[in-house]
Amino acid sequence: MATLRDRKKLKLDTNFKQIILWISLVLIVIFFLVPIIWQVLTSVKLNEDISAIPTIYFPTRFTFRHYLELFERRPFLLYIFNSALVSIISTILCLTLGSPAAYALTRLKLPGENVILAGILIVTLFPYVLLFLGLLEIVKAVGLGNNYLALIIPYTAINLPLTILVMRSFFQQLPKDLEDAAKIDGYKIIPMLIEILLPMTLPALVTTGILTFIFAWNEYIFALTFITRDTMKTIPVATAQLGGSTLWDIPYGSIAAATILGTLPLVILVLVFQRRIVQGLTAGAVKG
Amino acid sequence: MNKNSIVSKERLTGWLLLIPALLVLSLVFIYPIARAFWLSLLTENLGNQLQPEFSGLANYSRMLGDGRFWQSMGNTTIFTVISVILELILGLGIALVLNQSFRGRGIVRTITIIPWALPTAVMGLAWAWIFNDQYGVVNDILQRLGLIDLGINWLGSPTLAMTALIIADVWKTTPFISIILLAGLQSIPQDLYEAYAMDGANVWQSFSKITLPLLMPQILIALLFRFAQAFGVFDLIQVMTGGGPAGTTETVSIYIYSTVMRYLDFGYGAALIVVTFLLLITAVAIVSWFLNRLKVS
Known part of the structure; x- marks a missing residue:
């Protein structure tokens, strides 16, 4: 019986370890990617959406104006x-x-x-x-x-x-x-x-x-x-x-677009x- | 041809291969530092129409009474100590996680390198946008959580600006530390842990008795690199706060840059460079000494 309980405990331990592992992985990925993803989202938002309060996280309207402006107004x-x-x-x-x-x-x-x-x-x-x-x-x-x-x-x-x-x-x-x-x-x-x-x-x-x-x-x-x-x-x-x-x-939109293009x-x-x-x-x- | 002449011929070729690189290194690293030592003994600023005059140690005695210099030293110390400690702890944690085996490990490892590879100046802008007082996402999240009523002026208030800078720096440079520490972790033989676990050691014991001591060389190397880089931090601060508000995030490097480029005070700027250089070298010497002792034992 003791062995069975040990095995159960061991299984619980590994499950617990797995959960901790996956939580930390998710946190790591979020921490490292979110600033970049935020720039991507900002770069395709309309100006009104960029300066909207409260913040619009996932835009429903998209534009490539900011990208085009980098080439039209700037070299x-x-x-x-x-x-x-x-x-x-x-x-x-x-x-x-x-x-x-x-x-x-x-x-x-x-x-x-x-x-x-x-x-x-x-x-x-x-x-x-x-x-x-x-x-x-x-x-x-x-x-x-x-x-x-x-x-x-x-x-x-x-x-x-x-x-x-x-x-x-x-x-x-x-x-x-x-x-x-x-x-x-x-x-x-x-x-x-x-x-x-x-x-x-x-x-x-x-x-x-x-x-x-x-x-x-x-x-x-x-x-x-x-x-x-x-x-x-x-x-x-x-x-x-x-x-x-x-x-x-x-x-902000142009800066975000420049960030994406320049780091691509x-x-x-x-x-x-x-x-x-x-x-x-x-x-x-x-x-x- | 006897053996001696073969050796000396090899040496001649060796120098031939080495000297071009050494010349470029001397031009870009040694000359500017040596030149700063000399310039720091001159007064060359707008006060004397940029006509260099020898003034001995006048620039150094001016530094002693220069509150802005001491403030910038204090800011540099705060920034360096806090960001490097945070990066070491986080970097070690991430390295430990990435050292486990799990599905998709390659992808996660790739993601962790990305911040390291991106230009600091550009990502500084991204972080300034995140901490923006009007439209910044940090303020929006805090407001939604009900923690604040009005948007905080992150980059416009002293302590918060420093906090924002440190967070951005941690984001950017923790990957470097994780890469170095992960390599160290992978070189620790697995059977060491198994043998120790047989003796009934728990996770914490095996971490403090095996992982930490065996990882110490990598930790010190990462510390050395990060310390030197954080001490000379420029891009991030120049882009995010420019040293403001009211000089509360002005580090020595920002002060040096404005002394030279804005106030055109070359002699004093050179003296600041010399002092920063000497402080850095001293600190590096201390860490290297520890590193050497560790390698011997």
Whole structure:
């Protein structure tokens, strides 16, 4: 009999655990999704419905005006193009500079490599607000204001530490025999990197590239400071600066539409590459 | 060719591979900080037509008597401490939940990453809309529940504005902590729990005796990253409150930015940068020391 009661208790326990689990799951999903869903709903509401009191949660009338206005009244396509351009180019640059550096720091036993690695780790913790003044001076001195390079170079740099750390953890897992065999075959290091290691590194490069792309797309303070010409602005700055004709006339619908359009590429990246993003982040943060 | 020359040739190639990255890093990270140290010794503002003059430590002594600086330090501390603690607790909870096996786990994990991936500045706008005093959904819910009669001016009153900022920050950055902690949880061998459960340990005991100690390195790493980011928080506050009302949510980073960009006081701005940098480095050094001790033991 005792065993039966135990079993009943156990079943009750697991049921209880299941209920707690599902309640917390529902809460987690609501907490993380609701602000986004709210923006989606706001973006398709008519202006009267947006400013209705009490709040209309699920609109019965829909409009795409707010989306259209972004393209009619603003160069929103240009904003997307600017963001895409600086993010893609800085990602490519970052991988091109970062992977060889990561390889050198993994395999080539350079003197002082520990100091360099420690430096790279510390640098990842610097808030960008500590850097913008010095960079602003350079940008002014070289005449790079309102030039994509004023964003591409800093974006490459802020993503280099992560790239080096993630690629390094990848190279560490690679069997060394392969490189030894290549060397016996007479390969020099650089041709070996390009012809043998590069194809094998592709998955790691994709993982790293997704992360660097996201960070570049989201950067705000440099874009706010170094780019003042409207047609060259990136998504975060352009969205933050969407204003109405007066201080009180804030175009909530357009802001919501801009939020959805400007974050859509990132949401798609997350949906497609969830696993890689997690891998990359943990390799960059934990193994470093 | 002897072995020595092969090694030195490899080294030469190594430096060749490394130096371009190091140059870019130095240009964007080292130079601006070093430059701030130098600029902080100069007076360069509208008072002297932006003609730099050497003034020793004048900027630093000015800082001692600058109430706005101390207020911004206080705000930064409050924001950092509260948001990081909340994020750690929530992040750990979420990681524990996501570590269970259930149907649809992949989807929930994907959803938890989404806030992390979105631009802070843009989502700050979304949160400002949620906390809007007239049409905000928070006020509407509170009114429907009968908790308040009139809409609250969330972003316009000191404590509430800080609360709204912290909630938005928790939303945005808890995912990062959960990702790091989940990876740590997955690396804890399952048989450890089984052996401990055989000895009659309950859930809480196995959590405090196995999970927490083994997760400590990940917790400290997440803490380190989040601390540094929260200490330098800029995008969220600039977009949601701009540091207002009356400077009650102005963090050091917002103060630095207005000192440079609005008041064009470059020398003083540089001094603020130097002090923030030194504080950050000190804090990072302390946490890294703990982390190292943990790794050794």
